[in-house]
Amino acid sequence: MDIAQLALQALVSGMLIGGVYGLVTIGLTLVFGVIKVVNFAQCSFMMIGMYITFWCFKLFDINPYLSLLVSIPILFMLGYLVEHFLINHILDAIHQAQLLLTFGVLLIIENGANFLWGTRSRTVEVALSKAVLHLGPINVPVLRLIAFAFAFILAISLFLFLKKTDVGKAIRAASDDRSSAELMGINVRRIYSIAFGIGCACAGAAGSLIIPFFHATPYIGDVFLLTIFVVVVLGGLGSFFGALAGGIIIGIAESFGVTFIPGGTTGHIIPFIIFILVILLKPSGLFGAKGL
Amino acid sequence: MIELTKLFYSTKSRIFLILLILGMIGPIFLSEYLIHILIIILLYGYLGQCWNILGGYAGQFSFGHAAFFGVGGYFSTYMYVKFQLSPWIGLFLGAILAMALGLFIGYLSFRYGLKGFFFALLTMACSETLRILAQNWMLGKSAGILIPLQGSDPLNFQFDKKIFYYYVVLAMMIFISLVAHKIEHSPLGHKFKSIREDEEAAETIGINTMKYKIIAIGISSFTTALGGTFYAQYILFIDPHIAFGTNVTVEMILRPILGGYGTVLGPLIGSVILTPISELPKYILPYAMGIDQIVYGVIIIITIMFMPNGILGLFERLQKRVLTY
Amino acid sequence: MVLLSLKDLTKHFGGLVAVQNLDVEIHSGEVLGLIGPNGAGKTTVFHLISGFLKPSKGEIFFKNQPLIHLKPHQICEVGISRTYQIVRPFLNLTVLMNVMLGRYVRNNQLESAEKEANFWLNFVGLWEKREVLPKNLTIADKRRLELARALATGPELLLLDETMSGLNPKETSDMVDLINRVRERGITLFIIEHVMKAIMALSERIIVLNYGRKIAEGLPQEISRDKKVIEAYLGEEYSIARNQ
Numbered sequence: 001m002d003i004a005q006l007a008l009q010a011l012v013s014g015m016l017i018g019g020v021y022g023l024v025t026i027g028l029t030l031v032f033g034v035i036k037v038v039n040f041a042q043c044s045f046m047m048i049g050m051y052i053t054f055w056c057f058k059l060f061d062i063n064p065y066l067s068l069l070v071s072i073p074i075l076f077m078l079g080y081l082v083e084h085f086l087i088n089h090i091l092d093a094i095h096q097a098q099l100l101l102t103f104g105v106l107l108i109i110e111n112g113a114n115f116l117w118g119t120r121s122r123t124v125e126v127a128l129s130k131a132v133l134h135l136g137p138i139n140v141p142v143l144r145l146i147a148f149a150f151a152f153i154l155a156i157s158l159f160l161f162l163k164k165t166d167v168g169k170a171i172r173a174a175s176d177d178r179s180s181a182e183l184m185g186i187n188v189r190r191i192y193s194i195a196f197g198i199g200c201a202c203a204g205a206a207g208s209l210i211i212p213f214f215h216a217t218p219y220i221g222d223v224f225l226l227t228i229f230v231v232v233v234l235g236g237l238g239s240f241f242g243a244l245a246g247g248i249i250i251g252i253a254e255s256f257g258v259t260f261i262p263g264g265t266t267g268h269i270i271p272f273i274i275f276i277l278v279i280l281l282k283p284s285g286l287f288g289a290k291g292l
Numbered sequence: 293m294i295e296l297t298k299l300f301y302s303t304k305s306r307i308f309l310i311l312l313i314l315g316m317i318g319p320i321f322l323s324e325y326l327i328h329i330l331i332i333i334l335l336y337g338y339l340g341q342c343w344n345i346l347g348g349y350a351g352q353f354s355f356g357h358a359a360f361f362g363v364g365g366y367f368s369t370y371m372y373v374k375f376q377l378s379p380w381i382g383l384f385l386g387a388i389l390a391m392a393l394g395l396f397i398g399y400l401s402f403r404y405g406l407k408g409f410f411f412a413l414l415t416m417a418c419s420e421t422l423r424i425l426a427q428n429w430m431l432g433k434s435a436g437i438l439i440p441l442q443g444s445d446p447l448n449f450q451f452d453k454k455i456f457y458y459y460v461v462l463a464m465m466i467f468i469s470l471v472a473h474k475i476e477h478s479p480l481g482h483k484f485k486s487i488r489e490d491e492e493a494a495e496t497i498g499i500n501t502m503k504y505k506i507i508a509i510g511i512s513s514f515t516t517a518l519g520g521t522f523y524a525q526y527i528l529f530i531d532p533h534i535a536f537g538t539n540v541t542v543e544m545i546l547r548p549i550l551g552g553y554g555t556v557l558g559p560l561i562g563s564v565i566l567t568p569i570s571e572l573p574k575y576i577l578p579y580a581m582g583i584d585q586i587v588y589g590v591i592i593i594i595t596i597m598f599m600p601n602g603i604l605g606l607f608e609r610l611q612k613r614v615l616t617y
Numbered sequence: 618m619v620l621l622s623l624k625d626l627t628k629h630f631g632g633l634v635a636v637q638n639l640d641v642e643i644h645s646g647e648v649l650g651l652i653g654p655n656g657a658g659k660t661t662v663f664h665l666i667s668g669f670l671k672p673s674k675g676e677i678f679f680k681n682q683p684l685i686h687l688k689p690h691q692i693c694e695v696g697i698s699r700t701y702q703i704v705r706p707f708l709n710l711t712v713l714m715n716v717m718l719g720r721y722v723r724n725n726q727l728e729s730a731e732k733e734a735n736f737w738l739n740f741v742g743l744w745e746k747r748e749v750l751p752k753n754l755t756i757a758d759k760r761r762l763e764l765a766r767a768l769a770t771g772p773e774l775l776l777l778d779e780t781m782s783g784l785n786p787k788e789t790s791d792m793v794d795l796i797n798r799v800r801e802r803g804i805t806l807f808i809i810e811h812v813m814k815a816i817m818a819l820s821e822r823i824i825v826l827n828y829g830r831k832i833a834e835g836l837p838q839e840i841s842r843d844k845k846v847i848e849a850y851l852g853e854e855y856s857i858a859r860n861q
Contacts, residue, residue: 498690
C-alpha cells in the first residue's frame, strides 16, 4: 500500500470512528447545556455500555446492535439516578464541587468495573467482524460503517426529539432559563435528571457500537476522555453540529497519528497536539467554544 | 475559612510543638511497617498540600498533578541511572523541569481565562499523555526503571533504614506547611483566595489573576516534583503507572478535600485519616484491585455533599454552634 | 476636565445590539446618572468601561488614555472601580479581608493595608462587623461592603450599579448619604439607578438609555419632564394622555 492509499484509508477509518466520538460529545454537550455541569464520568458510562453489550453477547448471544435496546435504557436509568441523588444536590455549588463529584462517580464506576470484571480486555466477535467493504482502493470495515451509521441516526433522533417533543421542549426551556421554566410549571429537577440520563445513554450507545471492534477494559474511559476532551475544545460545548464535526475531525487526526507515527499507542497523542495548537492559535475553538 | 489561628495562636503552636517532638522521637520506637505507614501519611500529606496551593487556595483544580510528580521522579531516576547524577541534584533539577511544564500548562489554560473544567481536563490530558509517552519512549518503557540497591548511600539519596526516609519526608512536610502558612498570612495568599472565590470580582479590584494563577501553579508543580523524586528513591523503582497514573492525583486531591481545602493543616489531617482507611481494604480483600479507589470515590462524593469544607470546616461549624450556645 | 469619554461606543451580541453609538463625557468631580428601562444596556456600558467586554466599535478614553485594550485589573490600576448589580463579595472571606483585597492594588503591605482597609470600613459603617462572613450580612451591609472594597482601590472614577436595589426606604436614604460623602472626597461618580428619588437627588446630570441608544441628556428636572423619557418608561399612550 502506498502512502496515498494509507492516508485515504486513515481518513475513512477516522471519519467513521469520529461519528461515534461525536455521539459521546453530544451527550456531554446536552448535559452541559441544560444543567451547566460537565460530566467527567461520561466516558466511564461509555465503558459500561461496552460491557453491557459484551455480556449480552456472551451470556445471551444477543447481537451487539440489538443490545442497544438494552444498553440505552440501562444507561438512561443510571444517569437519571446519578443526577437525581447526587448532582441535584450540588447544582448551586461552586463549579469545583461539580468537577469533584463527577470525578468521584468516575472512580466508582471504573474501579467497580475492575472489581467485578477484572482488567482482562473483552471484545465481541460477530459474523461481520472481518467483513470489509471494498470501495475502490479503500477497505471500509463494515462494522465501523455500521457504527457510524447508527451514531448518526441516534444523533439525528435526539435532535428531533429535542425540537419536536414536549419533553424535548421542556429540556430546552429549562436550559435557557431555570427560574422561568419553574414558574411555568416545568419540574426542572426531573428535566435535569432526564437530560443527564439522555447524556449517559448517548455515551452508553456509543460504547455498544464500538465494542465489536474495540477492546473493553475498565479504564478504557480514561483514554477516550482525552480524545473527547479535544473534541469538546474543537467543537465547543454548545452545539450538536460542532460536536459531530469536531468528533470527525479528531477521529481523522487520531487515525492519521496511529497510522503514521511509530511506537504503538503514541499516535493517540495527536489529538492532544492539535488541541495545543488550537489553543495557541484560536482559543475559542473552531466552532466557538461558547459557554466553556 | 475564618482565621481562628489569630485567636488560638499560642495553643495551636503549643500543640504543634508537641506533635513535632513526638514526630521526631517517636518513630525510633516503632516497627519498620509502622514507620512505612507514617512515611506514606506524610508523603501524601505533603503532596496534598502541594496540590492545595493551586487547588485549595487559588481555586484551580488540577486533575493531572501526577504529571509533575512523575516528571520529578523520572528525571532524577533517569539522571542517576544513566549519568550517576546524585538524586539530590536530580531532585532540584527535576522540580525545575516540572515547574516549566506547569508554567506552560498554566499559560495555555489561563491565557484566555478559560474555565475550571477546561483546566481540569487539560491537566488530566497532560498526565495521561506523559504516561503514554513514558510507556512507549522512556527508559524501561512499561516495565519501568529499577534503581540499583546500594544499601546505605546517603549522598545518592539511599538509606538502609526506613527511619531516615521518614526524617526526610518529615522535613518536607514541615517545609511545605511553612510555605502554606506563609501564603495563608500574606497578600499573596489572600489574592489566591479571592481568585478562588470570584475571579472576575478579583480582576475588578485590580488583581492580576493570570499572574497569580501562574505563580500558584509554579509553586505547586515545583514542590510536587520533589515528592516524586522522594518516592522513587524510597521504593527504588518507577514506572509509567506509578509516575503518571490517576491514583497518584486522586491521593493528592483527596487529602485537602477531606481535611479542609485552603488550610495549612487540612491536607495532613486528611492524610492521617485517609491513609489507614486505604490500607484497610488491602487486608480485607487483598485480591480486589481498585477497592481503595472505590472507597475514595465514595468519600469524595460524601464529602462534597455533606461537608464541602472538609473536616476542618465541620470542626469550625461545630465550634461555632458550641460557642453560640 | 473631561475624565472619561465614550465615543461612538457600540456593542453587538450576535444579532442583538446592546449599546449603539454612545457618546458620553464625564467631568472630573461630577456625578452623572444613567437611567433607562430594563434591558436598555446600562450594565453593558459598565462592563465595557471596566474591561469585561470589548466594544464592537468605538473608543473609551480615561484622562485621554485609551482603555479598550487594557485588562480589567489594569483598568482598576488606572483609577476606575465598580460595584455590581447583584453583589459579589468574596463569600468565604471576612469583611475585613474583602476590603484589604481592594487595598492591595495600591498598597501591598499586609499591616498598612489592613489599617487603610479599616479606615474604609469605618467610613461605610461596617467596622464592627469586620470579622463576619458576607453570607451573614444583610443586603444593605453587603452593598456597603462592596462599596468599601471598591473605595479601597483608590479610584478616581467609581461606577455604581443599582446600589439601592433591594433596600428599604431608610436603607436607601442612608445609602444616598453615604454616596454623597464619597462624592465629597472628590471621587467622580457614574451611577446606574432605578430608584428615581435617589438618582434625582444624587445626580448633577442624567443620561437616559433606551434599547442601547442615548435618548436624552440633561439636568434631572429636564429629564423628568422629557417626553421621550416618559415614553420609554411608560409607553406612548401615557405620554399622550399626560399632555392632554
